[in-house]
Amino acid sequence: MLIWLVIFWRLPATANWITLHFNIYFGIDWIGSWIQIFIYPLISFIIIILNLVISWLIAGKSKSLALAVNYTSLLVQFIILTGLITLFIKYFV
Secondary structure, eight states, rough: OHHHHHHHHSSOTTEEEEEEEEEEEEEEEEEEEEEGGGHHHHHHHHHHHHHHHHHHTTTTOOOHHHHHHHHHHHHHHHHHHHHHHHHHHHHHH
């Protein structure tokens, strides 16, 4: 949810083409329309749903493994959020 808020808060409303991915070695390597920035939260939402389903399926057998899956989901969300904030700081501040 925080990823969606960051996008709505920082995305310039007049941006036609924006940087979607930045690589430290090659610089900008993915440019697209502003609507494509929503790929990041969509991917993170899919990861949350998949991890919740997997966690629910294995919760009866191993509580610790289900907890590890949930923490992995949280870690992935944090990585995506960090990348998105870095992208906004680099190009929109």
